[in-house]
Amino acid sequence: MAVSKHLQDKLSLLPEQPGCYIMKDEKGKILYVGKAKVLKNRVRSYFTGVHNNKTTRLVSHIRDFEYIVTGSEKEALLLEINLIKKHRPPFNIMFMDDKMYPYIEVSGDQDFSVRISRKPNHKKSRYFGPYPSSSAAYEMVKLVNQIFPIRKCRTLGKQACLYYHMHQCLAPCVKKTDPKEVAKIRAEVIRFLKGDVDVVLDDLHLKMQNAAEELQFERAKELRDQIQHIEHIKEKQSIDFSDRTARDVFGYYEDKGYISFYGFFIRDGKLLERTLSITPIYEEKDEAFVSFIVQYYANNTKPKEILVPKGTDVEALEHALDVKVKVPERGEKKKLVDLVIQNAKEAHDQKFQLVYKKDKELDMAMQHLSRIVQREVHTIESFDNSHIQGSNNVSGLVVFEDGRPDKAQYRHYHLDTYRSDIDSMKEVVYRRYFRLLKDGKPMPDLLIVDGGAAQINAAKSIRDDLMLDFPIAGLVKDDRHATRALMLEDLKEVPLSKEDPLFFMLTRLQDEVHRFAIEYHRKLRSKSMTKSVLDEVPGIGETRKKELMKTFKSMKSLRQADVEALARVVPEDVARRLFDRLHPSE
Known part of the structure; x- marks a missing residue:
């Protein structure tokens, strides 16, 4: 691809020092974060020579970059991990599970x-x-x-x-x-x-x-x-070590632009579990492997020892994790590392076709959608409203990046007093994009509303009032409430074939936003019901109310509980009053 004058000028100013570089698209959105021993050489390499399809795809989106100089390559590794965790760039390999393992x-x-x-x-x-x-x-x-x-x-x-x-x-x-x-x-x-x-x-x-x-x-x-x-x-738990040392073993296998990571977790000499991640790769496989391990331990307890295959940057891992990292050369530990790599290869071979097919279909869906709206689409946002006879009027927003849900960007909205579905759509669209304008954040490439002409026109009126520039479309359903067409903002309908990958992607989007809105509505409704019922029972204050909901989780479970179960949380006389209030007919 031709390199713009802006990029050429910035490339000429790169220092010959270690650090991190941050690739951005035309909206200023961070696409990729990397580290380098020599920033000048590494960043320039993206814009020269021949790359595989995955890297070529990344480079095609780059319109700008920034860099941060560090004192050493080890410092660059730690900075890279923090930047990935903060910005979650779509082209970086990430350990996707943020929660701590139990x-x-x-x-x-x-x-x-x-x-x-x-x-x-x-x-x-x-x-x-x-x-x-x-x-x-x-x-x-x-x-x-x-x-x-x-x-x-x-x-x-x-x-x-x-x-x-x-x-x-x-x-x-x-x-x-x-x-x-x-x-x-x-x-x-x-x-x-x-x-x-x-x-x-x-x-x-x-x-x-x-x-x-x-x-x-x-x-x-x-x-x-x-x-x-x-x-x-x-x-x-067939693997048994007599020394009872807590150790984790990691390996990987890379082929056809994808990499599989595999890990064994050994505690008290027993193999507890194994984990796997398969993902596209846009960087050197050795660096991706180190980055994956460091990210894993950002949210999980470190063992006494980590075993890795030959060629791994042991020094960088030890510096980042403050744990003993070994590359075993012989014996049982070497056999264990070999076994992990073998498992990674077998799992990669088994899952590659499925993952590759899914990625290819998503690419086809996004390309088709871009042709329909006559604009390159990467970020899609969608709203769905939920209420019962005007009460607990809420809306859910979901965000898809390149056809995949980005749950970190999902939002709930508790709307004002219900007037109409059109007013609800106008309110949530205004609140969402006025906030993005105020915070200086990028707008989506496409807004999809769950509805036809009325919903599209409502969203258009707010977009135009805010002087924004992104297309709007709606999902039109048939008599069976199944998606049959995509309606553009000029109200022209584009039929969707059930054989088209775009149909499946849009159906998933529709199902996801509906689920998200309904889930929030049920939560608010349950809270309001709980408040009205529990507040009417003498002897139940805020503390006992919290204990009851912590124990029973929902009104359904509370109603199913007998007096004996309720009495484990509150005094027996209060439990009987509560039971009577929950079952007035009895």
């Missing part, structure tokens, strides 16, 4: 409990994990609570619950427990979570046999299911 916590109380924890910060508790699979962690906690007679509730009630009568709890709520017995059970739980499951399996096999002999077949089936679950976990 741990299993064995609390340090006298009458302890076993639960999921996202932050392992209680000094008296024991933690196991992290578990990259939340479902695996929750299943393990469920299993522990079924097998061992331990406390299930966070706050002790005033009477024994069902778990006590099922022999799954010692009922510390109503009687004093034996510290020695509790300590013994706690030790057994910890051994089980460490992977020493043989004693538990033997005990379950014996109980299953006894239940079968006594013709308690349902109980025998429950025990059999528990045994199978434990054996499945045991089979997955």
